[in-house]
Amino acid sequence: MASLENSVVVGIDGSAASTGAVAYAANTAATRRVPLVLVTSYTMPAAMFAEGMVPPQPVYDELEKECQPIVEQARATALKVAPDIEVSHAIVEGNPSQVLIDYSRKAKMIVLGSRGLGGIKGMVLGSVSASVASHAFCPVVVTREDTDDLDRSGPVVVGVDGSEVSAKATAWAFAEASARDATLIAVHTWMDPQVQAAAAGIALTDEDWRQLEEQQLEILSERLAGFSDRYPDVRIERFVTRDRAVRALVEQAEKAQLVVVGSHGRGGFTGMVLGSTSRALLQASPCPVMVVRPESHS
Helix, strand or coil, X not given: CXXXXXXXXXXXXXXXXXXXXXXXXXXXXXXXXXXXXXXXXXXXXXXXXXXXXXCCHHHHHHHHXXXXXXXXXXXXXXXXXXXXXXXXXXXXXXXXXXXXXXHCXXXXXXXXXXXXXXXXXXXXXXXXXXXXXXXXXXXXXXEECCCCCCCCCCCEEEECCCCXXXXXXXXXXXXXXXXXXXXXXXXXXXXXXXXXXXXXCCCCCHHHHHHHHHHHHHHHHHHHHHHHHHCCCCCXXXXXXXXXXXXXXXXXXXXXXXXXXXXXXXXXXXXXXXXXXXXXXHHHCCCXXXXXXXXXXX
């Protein structure tokens, strides 16, 4: 199998969402000129064997054999999108979330699909994609079953808020925009609803708002300056708005090929490690979302 250190790893399970993720991952591997690794997993049916009993090898072989068609289908999809990339695969026993999180320790990027719009509002994000995006050690791109990734000419969008993890996300967004020859739209939202409500009692003039907006544009430009020097080929559009971060990012995502967001990961509940913005964005974004966490290696 190809070395993981510089590979794009895609989780596969034979579903429509997984097929879309493979197409996206293959295109990313081609633009980045790195290998693609297809990863699928199986779990040993617990009811079949007494606790502590080691199943015979033929059982493992049979379960692995059942995964083979999934791998072949994914390989065909990948090579149709990017005929020249190096493709390898791994069939691993274990929980799919944990398998991919383990792979994220060395991979350049993990890509996986999330189910399309479910019957319950807000339940768009599959449990595996939510878990991997919350705990991975490298950036995770979540594609959606109901998004068409065939148009790859749109911009890359990044949310910028001045935090350390946002700076990491910005670095990844510049690298993706450069590799894809895409425009980068940097989105900075500068007033949360609480502050806005408090300010409602103060009569700010249009000129006051204009000055505040100019100040915020300057702040955004300062945050982007170092990256612009490193990636002089990337065209940048700066977007400053007095709006909720998620709404502003989703609006820009309508025409984008990728949205990049940093996740602070300070959840109060186990499993709720994603920040509220990244979680909401994963559910609402019309295009693939890359989540970059503080632990993400580059």
